[in-house]
Amino acid sequence: MTPLLQVTGITRTYGARIGCRDVSFDLYPGEVMGIVGESGSGKSTLLNCLAGHQRPDSGQVVFDTRADGPRDTVAMSEPERRMLGRTDWAFVHQHARDGLRMGVSAGGNIGERLMAVGARHYGDIRGQATDWLGRVEIDTARIDDRPAAFSGGMQQRLQIARNLVTGPRLVFMDEPTGGLDVSVQARLLDLVRGLVRQMGLSALIVTHDLAVVRLLADRLMVMKDGNVVETGLTDQVLDDPQHGYTQLLVSSVLQV
Amino acid sequence: MMRPGGDRVGDDRTEAAVTDPAYNFAYLDEQTKRMIRRAILKGLAVPGYQVPFASREMPMPYGWGTGGVQVTAATLTPDDTLKVIDQGADDTTNAVSIRKFFQKTAGVAVTERTADATVIQTRHRIPEHPLTEDQILVYQVPIPEPLRFLEPRETETRKMHALQDYGLMHVKLYEDIAQNGAIAKSYAYPVKVSGRYVMDPSPIPKFDNPKLDMPAIQLFGAGREQRIYAVPPYTPVVSLDFEDFPFDPSKADHACDLCGADTSYLDEVIVDDAGGRMFVCSDTDFCGERRDAGHRGAMSPPDAAVQA
Numbered sequence A: 001m002t003p004l005l006q007v008t009g010i011t012r013t014y015g016a017r018i019g020c021r022d023v024s025f026d027l028y029p030g031e032v033m034g035i036v037g038e039s040g041s042g043k044s045t046l047l048n049c050l051a052g053h054q055r056p057d058s059g060q061v062v063f064d065t066r067a068d069g070p071r072d073t074v075a076m077s078e079p080e081r082r083m084l085g086r087t088d089w090a091f092v093h094q095h096a097r098d099g100l101r102m103g104v105s106a107g108g109n110i111g112e113r114l115m116a117v118g119a120r121h122y123g124d125i126r127g128q129a130t131d132w133l134g135r136v137e138i139d140t141a142r143i144d145d146r147p148a149a150f151s152g153g154m155q156q157r158l159q160i161a162r163n164l165v166t167g168p169r170l171v172f173m174d175e176p177t178g179g180l181d182v183s184v185q186a187r188l189l190d191l192v193r194g195l196v197r198q199m200g201l202s203a204l205i206v207t208h209d210l211a212v213v214r215l216l217a218d219r220l221m222v223m224k225d226g227n228v229v230e231t232g233l234t235d236q237v238l239d240d241p242q243h244g245y246t247q248l249l250v251s252s253v254l255q256v
Numbered sequence B: 001m002m003r004p005g006g007d008r009v010g011d012d013r014t015e016a017a018v019t020d021p022a023y024n025f026a027y028l029d030e031q032t033k034r035m036i037r038r039a040i041l042k043g044l045a046v047p048g049y050q051v052p053f054a055s056r057e058m059p060m061p062y063g064w065g066t067g068g069v070q071v072t073a074a075t076l077t078p079d080d081t082l083k084v085i086d087q088g089a090d091d092t093t094n095a096v097s098i099r100k101f102f103q104k105t106a107g108v109a110v111t112e113r114t115a116d117a118t119v120i121q122t123r124h125r126i127p128e129h130p131l132t133e134d135q136i137l138v139y140q141v142p143i144p145e146p147l148r149f150l151e152p153r154e155t156e157t158r159k160m161h162a163l164q165d166y167g168l169m170h171v172k173l174y175e176d177i178a179q180n181g182a183i184a185k186s187y188a189y190p191v192k193v194s195g196r197y198v199m200d201p202s203p204i205p206k207f208d209n210p211k212l213d214m215p216a217i218q219l220f221g222a223g224r225e226q227r228i229y230a231v232p233p234y235t236p237v238v239s240l241d242f243e244d245f246p247f248d249p250s251k252a253d254h255a256c257d258l259c260g261a262d263t264s265y266l267d268e269v270i271v272d273d274a275g276g277r278m279f280v281c282s283d284t285d286f287c288g289e290r291r292d293a294g295h296r297g298a299m300s301p302p303d304a305a306v307q308a
């Protein structure tokens, strides 16, 4: 099977400081990879390099495109990368307001990606927006409300709907449960897990929260000081950590 | 490079041949006009693209906008005949002042007749009288960026234009329908020019949008925002819409109460303290020409009709 994403030697530095160094891995269709580490470990830098938000100093991010097969997205033109960003890729920000248009209704937020790829039938767009509100458990009567009137958990679910409406194949998530209450987190994680399975999505989830990866990720990559220190199946890494740093991470979670 | 404006005006000009030698022709210095002309040419070469230019101060009251005036100044030649309209009318303070300004600084002939003008500066309307290949229509534009209210960041809107990333424009129309049941935008209705750039056609009524594909050159100037853009003759200009909510340029279902025209854009005017009102052509020249030709509306004085 061709990997959906082949990452080779991604390095990004900020002057003398290292963002992430020489990161390589493959992600297969339908697979969810968790990237864990403390703040400053380089996991967010890595995610931004992979999603095309930052340019790596070196390395390749080869994505298996629908039209042309595997292509290095780092070497793509910006229009091509943007097109990927609104079709086959999705990015869920930690703070919903970074990923939503706060001045636009829930329906308009969901419809934007459809319209960006050429949808021009109002009734169809609204129908899909209604359907997606239902799928992320938001009352469809609120389709014309602005996200500012929503709770934090609803905003995050709306952001997910807005991203998934065009049927992407790869979802990047940056601390998707970051700012939410624990009870709200659990509901969101269940929802994301359900959608990932239903849609056969591949995902890269950056988090400092091992409970998130325990629930969602098939595989795990542990980062420290810009380097990957351990990789493996999630249960393996969490239950039998090999690297000293991973052992620390896991034990600190157990203490909580 | 300063050249007194008076030198360039022929003696055969009767009405307005006396220009003030304190000014260069059409007020702006030649270097500035060349800079503006380069922006205009670039705009014509890339229809609908907003070309940045170094806007100059003009001796106009704040709020009038100077983009149109600067484009007119760079476009005028001594042989031109200038018409200036504001909301369709030649006789508003704004229109009269700008007309006087160019009479004084450029010594050009002026007219209120659309057909006689070679350069027409406008705010808020396209004249009813069809324009020809021999004419230039200059628009005064307050806000040139059609995406501005949706995306305040200039860096981002420029990128959206460059990448034809126009989903957001339809989001705006979607929001309109969701809130009002129809696309409520009746002015500054966004268009796509030549299948490429989305453009704000300045605050003209959407009734005028179908006329944007015309034989005349159309130039748009935004002074405060320092942008010039253009639509060359016979360029396809399409108003954005949805398949199930198609663009509708219709106007009030009424005829002009003075000239009887039923195809022109109308202003609603309150005529007395009792709240009486009438509909009249917003294009004063068009309405006057029709009345001169004997046309009458429902509220025309009864005696006038007999005379014709």
Ligand SMILES: [Zn+2]
Pocket: B256, B257, B258, B259, B260, B261, B264, B280, B281, B286, B287, B288, B290
């Ligand atoms: Zn009339």
